[in-house]
Each structure stands twice: as structure tokens, then as C-alpha cells.
Amino acid sequence: MARSSDNPFSHKNSPFEYPLVSRLRRLRGRLVLLAFCSVVLGVVLAFRFSRSDLLSEGPLHSKHAFLTDNCQACHVPPVGGGHATMTDNCMRCHDHADGKGFVANPQPHGNRALVDALTADRKAKPDAQVRSGFAALVNALPGGRMHQGAHAAIACTACHQEHRGADGNLIRLTNATCQACHQNVFESFAHGHPEFTALARRERSLKFDHARHYGSLFAKNAKGKERIDREGCVACHRLPDTVEDYARSVHPVETSCLPCHQKDLYSACVTVLASQPGKDAKAPLVPQAGAFAAFALSLADPAKRPDLARIHDDGVLSALLPGMPLLSGVGEEPLAVMRTGKNGVDGVHTRLRPETWTAGRFKDDDADAEEHADKPTVLVYRTSPHADRAVVESTAWLAGLERRLRADNRLPSDWTKRSLDLLVEIGVNCPKNETDSAGCSKCHYAGVTANGVVADFARQRPALHFTRPFSHFVHWAERQHVGGTATAHGPDDCAACHASVKAPEGEAKNDPRWQDLRVHRRGHDWKTLGIADCRTCHKPDTVRQDCTTCHQYHQGAAVAAGR
Amino acid sequence: MSTDFHEIARPQRWDVAFDPDLTPEEVERVLSLPLFAGMDKGKFPRSMPLDGIVRNDCAVRRYGDKQMVVRQGDYGSSAFLIVSGQVRVYLEGDISDEDLGHTAVKNKSLLRQVWRSLVPPVQRAPGHLLAVSGGDERGEVLGQASIQVFFQDLPLTTKRGDPPPVMSAGTVFGEVSALGRAPRSATVVADGPCEMIEIRWQGLRDLRAYDKGFKTYVDGLYRERSLQGDHFKTLALFAELPESAHELLQQGAVFESHGSFEWSNAFKKSRKERLQNAKAAVAVEPVIAGEGGDAEWFYLIRAGFARVCHRVGAGEVTSRYLSKGGLFGESTLRAMFDGRSPRYRSTLRALGYVDIIKLPIALVAKLVKENPKAAAQLRQTGNKQDSAHDQGHQQPLQAEVMEYGTAERLYNGTSIMTIDLDRCTRCDDCVSACSRAHGGQPRFVRHGQVSLGFLFPNACMHCQDPVCMIGCPTGAISRNSDGGQVVVNDQTCIGCSTCANSCPYENIRMVERRHLGTKVVDQKSNPVVQATKCDLCYDQLGGPACVRACPHDALNRGDFAETLALTERRKGN
């Protein structure tokens, strides 16, 4: 039987009606229409009912969860012809001026003047090595590298990303991002990073000759030797966990220094208040006309020192003098009340405790009141052997006072003498110069300011980050390097960085570096760390060596405090 | 689809006369002319009387001085009888193309074409059938009467330096084109006012069929004029010969026809036999020159096709085919130059029908030998032909394609559709594109013979010898005057199926007419059909839509030589 397939085109057989659009194509066309309409309808419905869940690029970070469904908070639609940039929207919350956010200064490195100085420095070195490669090529093109003036144009989104989920990483920062500006300096940390020329020691006020102590003195002292042999560096030091810990990176003086230096310490007695001789024992004590008291009284701002006002007004000795809050009864230091005679202090009369202090007078029921009624009553403050709080806080007060006066342009011309006199009065006994080791200066080094010496050892300056003047630019996580699990150095391996510098012999003693070390023995002399030390580990295929390992972009008070 | 019907009167052949303005008096006048007066009216059937032929298939044409009657290169489908006056004949090259006014076919506008592509189809309305008014559209296809071209200046001499020949009253011309379905070989221009009778070829065919004297006369003219013209100049072998040599060749030339003019019927009938017994199928083809026989003639193919084959074992292997301009006998010539005996080294057989001009081989040898350039040309041609022959075989693929193409008469096609089945994903984009380009009716089906990894769909090949045109009563199927495509005029096709029956490749299909979805029927409720075939998108911007639509380079159209090359390129290793 002849099938139509033999020749369906033959006019003899029934003609095969070839449809214009086959059944399959019609069906496919309907599927296409269905697909198109489904998508469009789905988007419209999602837009109307569940915008953020379905239409956003992803869930917001948990910190920004409150912005869910509030797309306009960041994605401001164009209104009235102009539109805000994403950075503007970010800064509405993350602006340091309001103190809400943590970005104190969105500008790189936090210090415009610094950046300009660096730029000037870079321009002064036209032969600075230009790194070859793609980035250099891009910079060579028209509209090339980012100029300093364009720093403001770096959008937050250049380094930050959202919509990566509640636990997503908000930061997308790589070396390439940093190298958008810094690519002409060096290739990587291992190759070309500048030497740590400004790697400063921490500003500390404690003089300690590790070479002498560790090398010889401890060996002579049986107790010390025993301890050092047993514990090593941690006999005196403790590893800080946070920046604040730097203030307590040395064990208390009582355990680390006093066992040997008890005799080096002394205490001073400072007469602060005294009653008029012959006066009624109930008469109020008046501030002495000492330089310290007079100076403090003359400069203190009554409005800010209610304690002082009280002294003036009613003689209530709830606060003795500004800057010496201990004497107002806080703390646990007992106040020594001594009676003075013609021959000086003849003994401690009693130990005055705040709770017995009434109107600056002895209580009537005081057993000694009758006996000593004719003797002037003095309030003498006896400093504790070490780190007396009053002394420490007063020196800090003085430093702060100096800053305030300087800011107000009221700093007296004889401030140096005055402040020194004050400190001497309370027993600080500041050195006259940097090499003087009188009094506290035997161990403490007072920070030297431009106008003189001001002892600032009372308060440890917050640990500054390594390099100056790159304050806050480089962060250091000591704990990652010492102690812990996967670290480079064991807990006893302090000598890797802090090896005591032994005094060289012979001509090497005249080596400027040794001299410099001796002069600037700030805190403790430790091996001058250089970039080579870090490169022993921070090199390719070993540990991280990207820019963000050490450097950070945003800087500000909160950053400095926290990192 | 609606079940209502749209009834019309069934179209007939003579619904529209060739010259609607022909009056009965003029008909009588024509019948009184010597050519017609000598015909025996009794020989004509009652359904087709002589006066009917004259009334419906003849037209009286009057031309002014220097008015063009026919243009060289145009496809013609009518012959002319000069009643009064005279005409001049200009051959190719005598008048520039620019003066002849060859212009491009005006295509459809882009917007209209886009509209047809995208909007749902509207089938051809039957109203067109009844609204034929002989306008320009019809005139372009059917006859030359609408051409009104007057020459400003005509050359006084032809390229040969002679004044152009003159034909005067009583002469018939144009029969070569009309009968041979070929382009006009000369430009005929009226030399002063003259009157002619234009006979469209359907009438010519019928007159030949029923009047022997007319047949003998017309056929004689056909032969005589086939010899005219300088055929030799276009042939590489004779191009370098001097004029005197050409004249000698002309004098010695003999015209012959072999095979059957209407070969398609026999071809279709023998399809089954050809498939079962290829050897016998070849054996029935007339031998013009036999392998090993004494070489007396050198052959030039004037029209039609011939096969060159040589004996291998008990059969014959086709080495090549020859079409118009092909030569046979070159290897014999070379043998003669080398001092070997002048015998044919291959057999020449007629394929379908073939008109040849044969030249005395001794004369050709002498003339070629005397001319170094011609001799060099002969050697150059011989290197290509002989190597294949001497090796005793061709590349297997080439041989197979040659055999297949020759057996299936694919050489006849100028636009053979081939679909590479190794690349075709059967997506039917080609058919869809064809459908969109033609108002929803595809002009071919992706179905047909499969051979050598190619599908040869039933799509019109626009043959060199379009036998489909033979029987068309109205001339609806004809060659486009511009590109030579064979097209069906929807407006004049009466659906008689003659062309579909004639086509040896079954590439013409009869489809039912529909009017806006409604079937069109005649008074007896029989569906009215019409012929549908590929028209090569002759009136569309960009050419055949099927070729452009195939995304995988699977569909190609070309003549047989291109198909052969394509096969070798795609399937050859």
C-alpha cells in the first residue's frame, strides 16, 4: 500500500496541510507567554507585599535588621531632580558628629593634614619606585589614579557590602582596594614595604634598664634570681589582652619592684591645711599659703570645682584642694593628722578617717582634743611610698591643667617653675632635666613637653599604636603573636621582640644607637623591631601579609579605644 | 474552519483571451493569411477549433518605427508572424544593455513584506480569478505586448560590421524561445510601421500538434535558427580562432536533435525501472557517439542535456554531464594530436532531449592545431578530464553524486534545494519562513528523496528546461522576465493540474483555494484548486526565504554543479 509518506507532496494523494504554526509551536508560544506573565506578576506582587524578603539582593546584616522593609533608608529614589549618594545615606547614621556610629572619620587615615604631608613627601620623591603591573598601567591611563582630592569620592560601598545575610561579612577589603591609592609605593609587605623607621617605643614613664636588671642584678639577688629563673619575663610582666591592659602590663610595683627598692622610696608629708595657732580648735582649717595650695586656689575655676567652693564658703573639708579628691574622703587612704611643734612633726596624732572628719575639727569627744588644744591643727598629707594616688592624680591634673591653659592661651610664662614647685611640694621632686634621677624620677620618667618637664607618669597614656605619626593607622594584636594557640611565639618567648640590649663593649659603646637607647630609655629598652622581624612570618604562603593585617582605614576615638 | 462554501464558476482555459480586443473581423483576417489559410480546419478538434485558437491564443500587434518587438535576454513565450512591414534583428552585443532598458524587477515594499510576515495569512481570494484585466502584472508574465520601448538610435551595423538582418512580411520568428522555453536570442526592432500576429506558445503548440505542415515549417525554422549566431566565440576552445575559422566552422556545422522534446512523461514512468535496473535505464538513452567508435564529429551542445559516460565492466559510469555550451570530442582531438587513432574515448548519450551542433572533427583539429593558443587551451582542459578518466575512476563520492544526479535529472535544476541531514534539526523553520512569505501557504514540504546524506525536498528546481510549462493552457506558469524563475500566476491559473502532472519531480502541488477560511467550490461543489510551487521568492526583498531561514546552514539551493561541490565539501573526507 502506498503510504502518504511515500510522497506526501504528490497531488494525487491527499494533500498534507502544513499549518502555518505547528501545534508544538503554538504550545511553546503559550508557555512563553505564561513564563513572561508569571515573572512579571510575581515581581509586581512581591513589590507590593514582600519587598525586602523577595526582591532585595539578600537579607541585611543583623546590625541593620531594623532597616528591613525600609529600602529608602539607603536606596533613596530620585526625587526632585537630584539624588543622594549611598555614602550620604550611610553617613546619616554613621556620622561621628552624632556619636552614634563608629566611624569617626570616613576619610582615610583620619588625618587630612597627615595625608597631605605624606603626599608632599611622596611628591618630593619623584623617583619613588613605581610598581609594575596592571594597577600601574591603569594609573598611567587618562583619569588614572585616585588623587588626594578624590578621597571624598571613595564611596562606602567601595569597601563595604550589605545584603549578604545576617552574618554576612560587611567588609570587602583586599590589597587591591588599598592599592587603588597606594600602589606606587611598594608591591607587598614582603617586597617593598618601607622599613619601620618611626616604630616608636611606647610612651611610658618608667625607667628600667633591662640589661642591668636582667643581666646582672637579678642574678645577685637570690630571691630575684630564683623568681626570674622560675618565671622569666612574666615574673614582672603580664601579657595585655586589650589596649587598656597595656596600662597594667607590668605587675604591681609591690610585687615587681618593692621587694628590692623599698628603701628607695620615700614619702613626703605635705601640710595642706592648718589651723591658726592659738585659735579655737574648732576654727576651720585654712589652706596653707604654699605654692601648691595658693596656685591651685588661684587658678581653679570655682564653677567646676564645687569642692573648692565649699572650702571657701564654709570650710567644709570635704575636699581639701582641687586635684586631690582623696582628701575629700574617697579612697581608703587614711589621712594622717599630725601636730606640729616648733621642732617639726612630733608624731602622728591620729589617723583621721573621713567618717570622723567633721567641719575640719576634732570632735568634742576626741580624747586628744583637750591636750592639744593650743597647738595648731594641721592636716598633713603623707604620701604613700609609691604611686600615691594624690600625687599621681595631681600630676595628671597638672598635665590637664596645662593643656587647658594652653588652649585658652592663659598659660603663665613661669608655668614650668610653678608646676615644678608644686610637684616638689607634694614630694614629686621632679628632675631638673632628663638625666636627673631625683625622687620619683629615679624610676619614673616624666613626659617632657615643649615647655618643660611635666611628670605624667601618674596616668599611663593609652597605649599608642606602633608607628608614629601613623596613629591608629596600624593596629597590633599582641595576643595573636604571644601566647594563644596558633601563635608565632610561645608565652615565654618574649626575647624574640623584647631582648634586652646588652651594653656593647669597646668602641661600640659610642655607637649612636646605643647612646640613643640610653638616652631614650623610655619604659624599657627592647630590641628595636624592624620590618625584617615581622617578615620572618608575614611573607607569602606563611601568614597574612595583606594590608588589613596591620592597617585600618577608619580612625577615630572609638576606633582608637577599641582596637 | 468554516463549513460554508463559496461557489464560483469553474475557470476554463479560454476564460481570458490572449488579446481580449481582438474582433471577429480581425480573426477572419488572420485566418485569411497564407500561413493559416493553408491549414486544414478539419484536423482541429471541436473543443479546440482553429478559429478558437486564433481568437484566444493570438493577438494583433502594431508597432511603430524603432519600436522594440522582443528584447534579447527576455524569456519569451510567444512567436510572431509578420503581416506587414519589416523588422531588423540585432544579436547580443549589437545594442548595449542600457539602451535595451534592462531594469530590475520592482520588488514589494519593505513595509508590505513585513506586514505579510507578521499578520495572519489571508488566502488568495477567488475574485482574482475573475478580475483579470490584462494589466502590467499580467503583461510582464505573459507576453511582450505591454512593452513599449522605442529606440532613439539604432546601430547601422552589427558588431560584425554588417547591417542588421531584415525580416519581412510572412516571416515567423520567436519560435526558438517559445518552443525551447529559453531566453530571446536576439533583439527585434520594427523598421518602420509593421503589423504582426503574436501567437502565444500554447497556440503554437496546438497548431503544431494538429497541422503537420505548420509543424514542419516551424521545426525547420527552429533548426535553422539554432545554427545562427556566433556560438563559437563564447567557447574557450574557439575563442582564440580568427573570424575566418569561425566562418569555416559555421559552414561545416550540422544541427541535430536527439531524444524527445517532452521527455518528462517517459522519465516519470521509468522511475521505478530506474530504481530497480539502473543499467537498463541508461541503455534506453539515445547514443549520439559511442565509446570506441570512429570519431567523425566534434559536438557542441546547443540546448538540452547529454551524458558522458565510459564503460566499466558490464555497465557504464557517468563522468560528467553536458548542458548548453558543452563540448564532446576534446579527448579525441588530443589523441589525434598525439598521433593516436581518432576514436571516441567516451559515450555521449542524450538525456531527455538535446539539440547539438556537430562539426567535422578533422576541420576542428586542423584549425586548433594551427592556433597555438587554442592548442594550449585544449591541453589545459584535457589535463582535468583525462586524469579522472585514465585513473579509471573518480572519487567515490563524486561518482555516486554524479550518477544519482544524472539519473534523477537533477542537472536540469538551477535551484536545487538540498538539506544536509547531518545538520538539519528538523525544526521546519524553512517551511515556516516559506509559509510566512507566501501568505500562509508554504511552497514546499520538507520531504523527498534522500541520498548521500542529503534530502532533496520537493521544491521547484526552476529547471533550465521547465517541462511544466509545456501543457499550461493559460500560460499561468511561465518564466519571470527578469530573473528567469518559473512562477505561477495565481490570477490566471485555472487548476487544471497539467503542470503538476508534467513536472517529472512532483514539485508542483495542487491546493484547494480558500477565501478567508472558506473553501471555494464550483457549481458542482467540487473544490477549486490551483497549482502551488516554489517561486524562489522572486518578488521579495532578499531572495529565497527558506535559505535565509535555516539556522544551521543545512539548507542550500544551487544548480547541480554547486550541489556536487557542496556534497564534496560536506561529506568528503
Next chain:
Amino acid sequence: MAGWQVGQVPGAVAMILNYWPRRLRGLVATVAFVGGVILVAAMQQVRLQPNAQWTGWLLIGLFTALMSFSLRKRLSSLPIGMAATWMQWHVWMGFAAIGIFHVHVGWRLPVGGFSWVLWLLFWAVSITGIIGLILSRFLPPLLRTVGNEVIWERIPEEVVELHDEAAGIVQNNLAKSEGMVLAGFFFDRIGPWLRRPRFMWLGEGEQRIQRHFINLSRLVGDDLREAVEDLEVISREKMLLDRHYFVQGILKGWLFVHIPCATAAYAAAICHAAIELWFRS
């Protein structure tokens, strides 16, 4: 793949090699284009400039160009370039879109719901496109080996014809001695199978049918041998039709996934662009 025979694979390979100059050109151009986009994006990254917007618009443009291929197929009668050329552009632009897509989104998985939809749709389109490309290159030679070229839409009709023919043979031989056996065989074994085309290559089924006929030939006499042979011929033709139905079905069917997915992806991309523009900041 079942059905491949010795000599078939080289045919496909030869076909691939025939087109290697064109493919090389396309590959080089695509790689150069995508490389250029990556280069520009890297340059922008060096300068801390965002590239999501322009790469997004580039993607939209690419998608539109890719989708326009469908429209072009409807306008084949216009001189707007060959479909084969458009196909090349479509394929290579598709590959380019894959590269540029990852420049646009980065080499990471999406997080949000709509982002997932876009990502999945894009990959669905890309993968189906690649699969379709492979299918369109390797299945046609396989189909050619099957022979018996037939138009897919006609296969059900042809199968019905085969069924009717087989039924006719059975009918004509009912009167013979084992005519009922033959009839039983037809109605129980091959009749249901002959009724409609099956979407399968029929590797194992072919052997099962052959076994049926072997068993049948044992049960009938010589007078029915011719009828059995005719039925075998019909069965073989039916198998070939099934193979055509299967392979051509795959060749047509993959577009049922690719084109709707592409449309959906395009719609989603347009919506994504609209949302981005709406919330532009």
C-alpha cells in the same frame, strides 16, 4: 549512545572540523569581547569605581539581542541577514553573556530571593542552550543513520497507517489455519504498540519485539510465513518511526525549556533593571 555505529561518529567529527574556521573566529571574538569587559571592570576596580551598572546594561543589551533571534525567525523574507549568521551570533553572544554575567554579579552564590530567581533562570537558559547546541550537532547525524526520513507531525498518522496495514494483513489471514494465532499475537503483542508512537529509542524493546516474532514463527505454518514477514517489516518500520519520534522530539523538546526560561529570565532582568533604577542612589 545507543545507535551509534562505526563510521557515524567520525561523520559528526568531520562536520565539526568543516566549520572550525568559523568557530575559531567566533571563539576569538567572544574571548576578546569578554576579556575586554573583564579588563575594563578590573581597571574600574583598581580605581574603586563600581561596575555593576554598566555591566548590567550591557547584559540587558545582550539579552535583547539574544531574544531578537526569535523575532528574526519570523522575518526570514526580509534581507536582515541569514538565520545561520544570526545563529552564530546567538551562540557566541550567549557564551559572552555567561562571562559578563559573572563580572556583573561576581563569582559567588546569590543571597536574596529575587537574586536567586535571576541566577537560576540565567543558568537554566545557559545550560539548556549549551545542551541544545550539543544536541543540534550530534543528534542529526544519528537521525540520518535511522533513515526513513519523516516529518514529526506526520508520525502519528503514519503509525496509524502501519497499524491499519498490519490489521489488514491479520484480517486477510484469519481464515487460514493459524489465523487466530496470528490475530492473537497481533492484538496481544504488537497491536497496542503499533497504535501510537512511543517516545523511546527502543533498544531493549526492539529485542523484545524480535523475540515475539521468533516465538510466533514457531507457532504458525508456512502458509502464514509471508504474513509474518510482512508484519515484521511493518514492525521494523514502526521502530524507525519511534526513533524518529524520540530523537526529533528531543530536538524540538529542548526548546520548550530553553525559550520559556529565556523569556522568564529576560522578564526578570527587565524587572531587576527597573527596580535598580527605581532605587537608584
